[in-house]
Amino acid sequence: MKQNGGVSSFCVLTDTHNKMGWLYFRSRYYYISNERMSWYDSRQYCRRRSADLVIINSGTEQDFLSGILRNEDAITAWIGLTDKDTEGRWKWVDGSMLNYG
Template sequence: MEMVYHEEDCVYENIPDVPDPARRVESKICSDEERKVTAAEPGIKRSRLAAVVLGLLCVIQAAVIIFLLLSLFSERDEFKRTNFDVEAGFKNLTQERDDLKRKLNSFLTQGRWEYFSGSFYHISSIEKTWKESRDDCILKGANLVIINSKEEQDFLRKFQKLMWIGLTDSETEGTWKWVDGTPLNESYWDSGEPNGGEKENCVKIKKFDSEKSWNDLRCTAPLYSICEMKVRP
């Protein structure tokens, strides 16, 4: 008996060992089909590999597109935030400009205000104590003058009035401070001043023909005063 194997389309079975031309033909055909399948396997593998590579490329392409879209949206949001900040800054500048215009108009209508180097100055028409003078300046939205430069000192001397300025050592004797709390750095004391000790804790401009014109005095003395309103730093 002869054992015949038929793979895939062929069936394996035991058949009598009898010469049979038909069986030999069938066996030959099956053998040819096996060879065709074997020969086709590399092509099938290449096709599958190509399909896998193509799928990976599609996934990578999709990931790149998503990344680019997210970057684009992020840049758009950043641009919106920047644009919003610019608009807010412009709005603030516009408001500051309008506030300055209102202050200028108010000063001009009230009279007795004079502009110099970023500030408006107001000379009082009534003599008062140092504290009363300062309170009056605060009611006007200003404060007793703070002198920051030689040019400002020279500007104030031209009014030719004995006037309180915003300098005192009332908190600590000998430690002179301006009304905004800053320490005295550049001074214009008259010769021999200050000399009042604990009794004289406030400062006035006492003469006009010299740059060195400050004098300490009792804070309760009645004097004219000068207020300063800064309109820019």
């Protein structure tokens, strides 16, 4: 993967009509970008593709995503977790609180 500052994005597809290049796992489609960008830019990147940054719901899903990173020789990727509203209070992009971790 090309590295030019920032971090890759993990997107999960919300509109399943355009799945080319996406990976299917447990009823969801995932995509990791080759572009490095900020968290905010990563979210916009996903949203332009009818997707959003991934919300990790289980250890199995986390293991799957970790495997993608290993296969892509990537070190890090943005996920849909943020504390932008209150420092140290983590929420997913859908507004739900972090309850897996």
